[in-house]
Amino acid sequence: MDLDAYVVAHAHEWARLEELVRAGRRTGPESDELVDRYQQVATHLSVIRTAAPDGEVVAYLSSLLNRARMAMLGARVLSWRAAGRFFTHQFPAALYRLRYWWLGCMAANIVVSAVLMWWFVDHPEVEQTLLSKQEVDDLVNNDFESYYSEHAASAFATRVWINNAWVAALCMALGITGVGVVWLLFQNVLNVAVVGSIMTRHDRADLFWGLILPHGLLELTAVFVAGGVGLKLFWSWIEPGGISRGNSLAIAGRTMVTVALGLVAVLFVSGIIEAFVTPSPLPTWARIAIGILAEIAFFAYVFVLGRQAVRAGHTGDISADLLEDRVATQD
Known part of the structure; x- marks a missing residue:
């Protein structure tokens, strides 16, 4: 896989996730988009780790996903339903x-x-x-x-x-x-x-x-x-x-x-x-x-x-969607 081409192709998606993470308040559609973008970028990270592991890119995406998880978790903590x-x-x-x-x-x-x-x-x-x-x-x-x-x-x-x-x-x-x-x-x-x-x-x-x-x-x-x-x-x-x-x-x-x-x-x-x-x-x-x-x-x-x-399938561990996604990929 050409890592440089992959980065260019998806950089705008990573930038959009950055914007959503930095947003102080998010609308309902933006919160939904945050989750979607998170899953999307997690897949990108999994692909890069598998096909063309690059320390700098992996570190950047891991940090971005960590901040995105915290943003999603913050919204969940305020939810009475989640409590x-x-x-x-x-x-x-x-x-x-x-x-x-x-x-x-x-x-x-x-x-x-x-x-x-x-x-x-x-x-x-x-x-x-x-x-x-x-x-x-x-x-x-x-x-x-x-x-x-x-x-x-x-x-x-x-x-x-x-x-x-x-x-x-x-x-x-x-x-x-x-x-x-x-x-x-x-x-x-x-x-x-x-x-x-x-x-x-x-x-x-x-x-x-x-x-x-x-x-x-x-x-x-x-x-x-x-x-x-x-x-x-x-x-x-x-x-x-x-x-x-x-x-x-x-x-x-x-x-x-x-x-x-x-x-x-x-x-x-x-x-x-x-x-x-x-x-x-x-x-x-x-x-x-x-x-x-x-x-x-x-x-x-x-x-x-x-x-x-x-x-019902609960284990006491934190929700799977708050863990880092590791998506199976093919070369």
């Missing part, structure tokens, strides 16, 4: 496809937490190495309960939401290391086990579970989801499963972004429960019931809506 499809198709599909990873993570953490709590209760001398007698008294008699009510509910909800989102983000970000996410989850479980054992040994188990369960069920589930997805990212380059390690890691990484965005909403709900339900004057059984209902709703979301989304 709706994210929560009805993309996010639940990702959760369902990765269910064994985060369910396994959840089961392992529950077992470890139970064993640690039992061991701490059976070995009270350990408590003395972690906290002073005064700190234990403060925790049991005041600090644990007051933590949930000492700040205004709205401010507390925001603080909790940000903190939990940060923990979940760390679980996924450290997932590539494998060890990092395991260590972070262990620290989280250890903290719960230590506080739970102290409250139990001082006959305040009813207060501990009454304050932890309403929000903790959904909150910890979200953290376990983040941990499981992080570990899946680690495994994607250990065992790529018949594709290149780069592609395997890219797919797992994009799906992880989907889960991260969805967990923001899940943790927002758990933060609302922690701020407004956990410290409320409702009976303990009612507060725990709300937490259980929230957890049941999450599992129904995954195993009903998620299963349907997967059967």
Whole structure:
């Protein structure tokens, strides 16, 4: 193929895509043209890569397509329909496809937490190495309960939401290391086990579970989801499963972004429960019931809506039209 002739023949089409990308506002027909031109230029890039790879031209077209994708993505983000499809198709599909990873993570953490709590209760001398007698008294008699009510509910909800989102983000970000996410989850479980054992040994188990369960069920589930997805990212380059390690890691990484965005909403709900339900004057059984209902709703979301989304062909990866097109060509 004569590359110079090919460039001359299609330069006006590339220039038109440049104009559409730079346009601050686009009409409906211009938005449609942006998509059409994007697909057209993606085909040109694929042809050049196959028949006459030239570093400068490939770099230019790749950059142009990247900017075009961002322009299309910006329009999609503002679409309520796209947001709706994210929560009805993309996010639940990702959760369902990765269910064994985060369910396994959840089961392992529950077992470890139970064993640690039992061991701490059976070995009270350990408590003395972690906290002073005064700190234990403060925790049991005041600090644990007051933590949930000492700040205004709205401010507390925001603080909790940000903190939990940060923990979940760390679980996924450290997932590539494998060890990092395991260590972070262990620290989280250890903290719960230590506080739970102290409250139990001082006959305040009813207060501990009454304050932890309403929000903790959904909150910890979200953290376990983040941990499981992080570990899946680690495994994607250990065992790529018949594709290149780069592609395997890219797919797992994009799906992880989907889960991260969805967990923001899940943790927002758990933060609302922690701020407004956990410290409320409702009976303990009612507060725990709300937490259980929230957890049941999450599992129904995954195993009903998620299963349907997967059967419809959704994977949790970003839409194919937002990935770089690679069109098969013939010489």
